[in-house]
Amino acid sequence: MPDDVLTETEQLVMLALVRLVPEAYGVPVRAEIEERAGREVSLAAVYAALDRLERRGMVTSWLSDPLPERGGRARKHFRVTPEGAHALHEARETMARMWSGLEPHPDLRSR
Amino acid sequence: MATPPRLYERLLSLVADGRDREWIVGDLREEYARRAASDGERAATRWYRGQVLKAALPSLRRRLDREPSQDVRGGSGGARFDALRLDLRLVRRQLARTPLFTAGAVLTLGLGLGLATAIFSVVNGVLLRPLPYDDPARLVWVWTDLTSIGVPRANITGQQLPWLQERSAAFTDFALMRVRPAPLVGAAGEEPEQVSLTRTTANLFEMLGVAPALGRAFAEGEDGPAGTDVVVLSWGYWQRRFGGDPAAIGSVLRINDAPHTVIGVMPEDFRFVTHTSLGPVVASDLWATLRTDWENENTGSFSYSLLGRVRPDRRVEAGMAELHALGAEMQEEFGYSIEAGLRPVALVPDLVGSVRTALLVLQAAVLVLLVAVLAGQAALLLARADRRRRELTIVRALGAGTGDVVRLVLLESTLLSVAGGLLGLGTAALTLPRFLALVPDSMPRRGDIALDATVLLAAIAASLVIGLIAGLLPALRSARSGIGSALRTLSVPAGDGASRRTRRALVVAQIALSFVLVAGTALLLRSMLNLLALDPGFATRDVVTLELQFPTQRYDELSRSVAVIDALRERLLARPGVAAVGATSALPLSAAADQNSAFFVGSVQPQEAERPLVDSYSITPGYLEAMGIRLMAGRDFTSLDTEDSAATLIDASLAASHWPGEDAVGRTLLLGGDTLTVVGVFVQPRLYRVDEDGRGQVIIPFAAGGDSRLDVVVRTNGTAPELAASARAILRDIDPLLPLSNVSTIETHLARALSERRLALVLVGAFGAVALLLAVLGTYTLLASTVSQRSRELGVRLAIGARPGSIVSLVLRGALGVVLTGTAAGLVLALGATRALQGMLYGVTPADPLTLVSTALALGALGLIAAALPARRASRIDPARTLREE
Numbered sequence: 001m002p003d004d005v006l007t008e009t010e011q012l013v014m015l016a017l018v019r020l021v022p023e024a025y026g027v028p029v030r031a032e033i034e035e036r037a038g039r040e041v042s043l044a045a046v047y048a049a050l051d052r053l054e055r056r057g058m059v060t061s062w063l064s065d066p067l068p069e070r071g072g073r074a075r076k077h078f079r080v081t082p083e084g085a086h087a088l089h090e091a092r093e094t095m096a097r098m099w100s101g102l103e104p105h106p107d108l109r110s111r
Numbered sequence: 112m113a114t115p116p117r118l119y120e121r122l123l124s125l126v127a128d129g130r131d132r133e134w135i136v137g138d139l140r141e142e143y144a145r146r147a148a149s150d151g152e153r154a155a156t157r158w159y160r161g162q163v164l165k166a167a168l169p170s171l172r173r174r175l176d177r178e179p180s181q182d183v184r185g186g187s188g189g190a191r192f193d194a195l196r197l198d199l200r201l202v203r204r205q206l207a208r209t210p211l212f213t214a215g216a217v218l219t220l221g222l223g224l225g226l227a228t229a230i231f232s233v234v235n236g237v238l239l240r241p242l243p244y245d246d247p248a249r250l251v252w253v254w255t256d257l258t259s260i261g262v263p264r265a266n267i268t269g270q271q272l273p274w275l276q277e278r279s280a281a282f283t284d285f286a287l288m289r290v291r292p293a294p295l296v297g298a299a300g301e302e303p304e305q306v307s308l309t310r311t312t313a314n315l316f317e318m319l320g321v322a323p324a325l326g327r328a329f330a331e332g333e334d335g336p337a338g339t340d341v342v343v344l345s346w347g348y349w350q351r352r353f354g355g356d357p358a359a360i361g362s363v364l365r366i367n368d369a370p371h372t373v374i375g376v377m378p379e380d381f382r383f384v385t386h387t388s389l390g391p392v393v394a395s396d397l398w399a400t401l402r403t404d405w406e407n408e409n410t411g412s413f414s415y416s417l418l419g420r421v422r423p424d425r426r427v428e429a430g431m432a433e434l435h436a437l438g439a440e441m442q443e444e445f446g447y448s449i450e451a452g453l454r455p456v457a458l459v460p461d462l463v464g465s466v467r468t469a470l471l472v473l474q475a476a477v478l479v480l481l482v483a484v485l486a487g488q489a490a491l492l493l494a495r496a497d498r499r500r501r502e503l504t505i506v507r508a509l510g511a512g513t514g515d516v517v518r519l520v521l522l523e524s525t526l527l528s529v530a531g532g533l534l535g536l537g538t539a540a541l542t543l544p545r546f547l548a549l550v551p552d553s554m555p556r557r558g559d560i561a562l563d564a565t566v567l568l569a570a571i572a573a574s575l576v577i578g579l580i581a582g583l584l585p586a587l588r589s590a591r592s593g594i595g596s597a598l599r600t601l602s603v604p605a606g607d608g609a610s611r612r613t614r615r616a617l618v619v620a621q622i623a624l625s626f627v628l629v630a631g632t633a634l635l636l637r638s639m640l641n642l643l644a645l646d647p648g649f650a651t652r653d654v655v656t657l658e659l660q661f662p663t664q665r666y667d668e669l670s671r672s673v674a675v676i677d678a679l680r681e682r683l684l685a686r687p688g689v690a691a692v693g694a695t696s697a698l699p700l701s702a703a704a705d706q707n708s709a710f711f712v713g714s715v716q717p718q719e720a721e722r723p724l725v726d727s728y729s730i731t732p733g734y735l736e737a738m739g740i741r742l743m744a745g746r747d748f749t750s751l752d753t754e755d756s757a758a759t760l761i762d763a764s765l766a767a768s769h770w771p772g773e774d775a776v777g778r779t780l781l782l783g784g785d786t787l788t789v790v791g792v793f794v795q796p797r798l799y800r801v802d803e804d805g806r807g808q809v810i811i812p813f814a815a816g817g818d819s820r821l822d823v824v825v826r827t828n829g830t831a832p833e834l835a836a837s838a839r840a841i842l843r844d845i846d847p848l849l850p851l852s853n854v855s856t857i858e859t860h861l862a863r864a865l866s867e868r869r870l871a872l873v874l875v876g877a878f879g880a881v882a883l884l885l886a887v888l889g890t891y892t893l894l895a896s897t898v899s900q901r902s903r904e905l906g907v908r909l910a911i912g913a914r915p916g917s918i919v920s921l922v923l924r925g926a927l928g929v930v931l932t933g934t935a936a937g938l939v940l941a942l943g944a945t946r947a948l949q950g951m952l953y954g955v956t957p958a959d960p961l962t963l964v965s966t967a968l969a970l971g972a973l974g975l976i977a978a979a980l981p982a983r984r985a986s987r988i989d990p991a992r993t994l995r996e997e
Contacts, residue, residue: 027145044135069140
């Protein structure tokens with residue numbers, strides 16, 4: 001897969017990050033995707049996607065201080081980078097180009 | 112605030128990908144608390160369990176692929192894998208990741224299974240494969256029972272055949288035959304060749320139920336005085352002389368100076384051996400019809416073998432019983448002066464009787480070896496299972512059933528053993544020709560030994576069985592251990608006490624089994640050395656032997672043969688390097704002597720009734736010197752000793768037992784119908800076995816009672832081919848049609864006599880070596896894994912000041928326990944098992960203390976050497992690192 005092309009999961013995760021600033025870490029990201037997209041995603045899958053995105057420079061992360069409600073564990077926050085935003089936008093444009101000129105039938109919409 | 116169950120959280124921290132472990136665990140704890148507050152702890156726990164499972168899948172797959180999973184699309188954790196393919200891939204990758212373990216397991220399996228397969232192919236060829244005859248179980252050899260004069264299996268007279276054919280109701284037919292070496296000439300002027308010829312009644316092949324591959328078998332009426340001289344070739348001889356040319360049919364061969372027409376060629380796999388009561392089995396190059404008038408021969412001429420076939424509607428035992436009954440009538444019918452009967456012996460068990468015990472001992476050794484291989488494999492797999500416990504526990508905790516884990520472990524074990532089995536087949540294919548080179552020619556059915564379908568199936572079955580059984584123990588162990596307890600101890604990745612005990616027991620078993628094989632090897636080796644150190648009564652080097660066969664038609668008077676020998680001797684002595692020349696009718700270790708009852712006049716032994724049997728043979732002057740046979744008293748024969756001088760030589764044991772304390776020279780003995788005077792006493796050269804003959808020897812001059820066949824013996828410092836060339840050149844001047852054959856050295860004769868022992872020694876030795884290797888490997892693996900399991904404990908000890916030396920001795924003490932127990936168990940086993948070797952031992956008892964003690968010491972030393980490496984590693988554990996890990 002070319003480096004600047006995003007899978008659907010990656011797009012969902014990045015869009016969630018954008019919406020959740022500044023509370024963007026695993027738990028809310030998962031919840032956001034579940035609520036808005038209606039998708040059951042596991043935390044591990046979220047982190048696997050974030051891990052890949054980070055290595056491709058699309059997101060960056062930082063660690064919080066250890067928190068008592070997490071059993072003394074740190075929290076890992078994520079933010080979309082300009083490259084990530086560019087790729088996200090590119091993905092949207094790609095879809096739009098593919099859709100342009102096509103008008104879905106109303107019956108499709110209702111499902 | 113609610114927290115997730117510790118068990119699941121712990122599990123999660125194990126399965127979650129290392130990099131993200133901390134935040135995943137943290138995130139899930141947060142959300143667990145939120146869900147517990149809104150939906151209750153039950154639902155939260157259910158949700159949490161699902162998250163743990165989903166966390167494991169990508170991480171497991173990533174471990175398999177050694178690269179981050181690409182497969183989180185859809186977020187469900189990826190597509191489902193076909194179970195078996197996933198299993199196979201998992202097992203293959205696991206094996207590839209531990210190349211040392213995999214190579215070790217496959218190599219030891221391959222070696223052990225290879226050796227076992229090679230030996231099994233011998234046992235299969237000789238004992239198990241049916242003979243290529245029609246219903247071979249109904250074939251019975253018939254001997255004359257002359258137990259009354261010490262010969263339980265004497266040959267049959269020609270007269271017995273028509274009598275038996277007439278009187279027997281249980282047999283369809285009988286075939287009469289006789290095997291003799293015969294000189295053969297293909298074309299005029301050709302150098303004569305000595306062949307092994309069976310002369311038989313025309314019904315032999317029909318009785319065996321075997322048809323020739325080419326041409327025809329004998330027809331009725333071709334035997335007897337009115338028959339025709341026709342000959343059937345063996346496949347081997349057809350290839351050798353005619354290069355497999357079908358035009359051989361119809362050609363003429365001169366056998367014993369009489370023309371014989373070739374009428375057929377037997378199939379390639381046809382084997383038929385005849386054996387005498389005392390000599391080795393003989394296979395034939397050619398078969399010709401018996402042309403003598405056997406019905407009217409002298410009643411005392413016991414010179415044929417007789418084979419009968421029991422009727423299909425009678426039981427074999429009934430046929431045997433009938434022969435016993437007929438034997439009782441025979442005494443009266445033929446008016447024998449000595450007590451005689453008939454002794455029927457079934458062909459199949461008789462054929463292999465001589466090697467049956469040795470082969471069964473070897474087969475037992477094969478089984479011991481296979482059990483050792485199995486124990487070794489089980490120990491290796493258990494050690495591996497302990498190391499992989501964490502992983503297997505996770506797999507189970509994630510919902511893989513007990514069956515899945517068992518399947519996984521068994522699959523791995525089976526994969527290993529099948530690979531080992533394939534390697535073993537290769538090893539067997541490579542080693543079998545080398546074993547066969549050691550197998551004596553006299554071994555019955557030697558030609559039937561091959562890696563055939565039965566052997567292949569057995570090898571594959573053995574490897575599968577070993578794989579399943581060896582894998583069962585670790586599989587059951589991983590399945591049985593409770594997940595909870597396993598998870599609690601996960602921080603100490605190790606086998607528990609029970610597993611260690613099992614593995615110790617397996618290594619103890621390996622050591623004990625290899626002890627048995629090594630002790631057996633040592634006993635056989637000592638027997639061999641004892642035998643080689645024996646004085647066999649003849650020179651064991653610098654002697655060349657050549658066989659000479661006088662065609663009976665031209666050499667109808669003994670004086671002619673004597674003249675040839677004398678001339679040959681005189682001219683050979685003139686050659687450089689030749690020290691002495693003589694000839695004999697019975698070479699040492701040839702079993703070629705005749706047996707006669709002798710009467711020693713004035714003997715102190717009661718012999719009127721018993722008439723002790725002696726080995727008798729003839730020699731020419733110079734033979735004793737050439738063969739290095741020592742004369743104790745009196746003189747050797749001279750050229751003046753002919754039939755008239757009635758001189759004889761006897762061996763020292765006869766002289767001492769019959770005329771003790773007296774001079775035997777000048778005394779009289781009766782041999783056959785002759786009255787002979789003892790002119791000399793010699794030290795007995797062994798005629799049968801290197802160690803013991805059991806019968807006395809009486810020698811007469813060749814000029815007084817020679818045979819048409821003899822062996823020329825030359826003491827020389829030249830080589831056998833050189834001497835044979837000289838002898839051929841000389842013979843061309845004397846009689847160009849005399850065949851010279853079987854050029855050999857005394858070393859070869861000795862080696863042949865010891866060949867069965869050497870074979871047993873090499874085979875048992877090879878087993879011992881492999882078993883030893885397995886035991887050392889087992890000991891090493893056990894201790895190495897013990898050290899790695901205890902590295903934390905040992906590191907702590909080192910950290911608080913224990914000296915490395917004390918750690919080494921701690922590990923070695925553990926090794927000593929295993930090695931000592933194994934050796935002690937091996938000692939007990941060996942005391943019982945080596946008794947099976949009794950018949951193959953010489954000058955050493957099966958429970959020989961020296962052998963057993965040195966075996967124990969050697970095994971103990973090897974065990975400690977195997978332990979040295981892990982011990983060293985233990986002493987080098989870095990205490991600082993151990994503390995950091997805590």
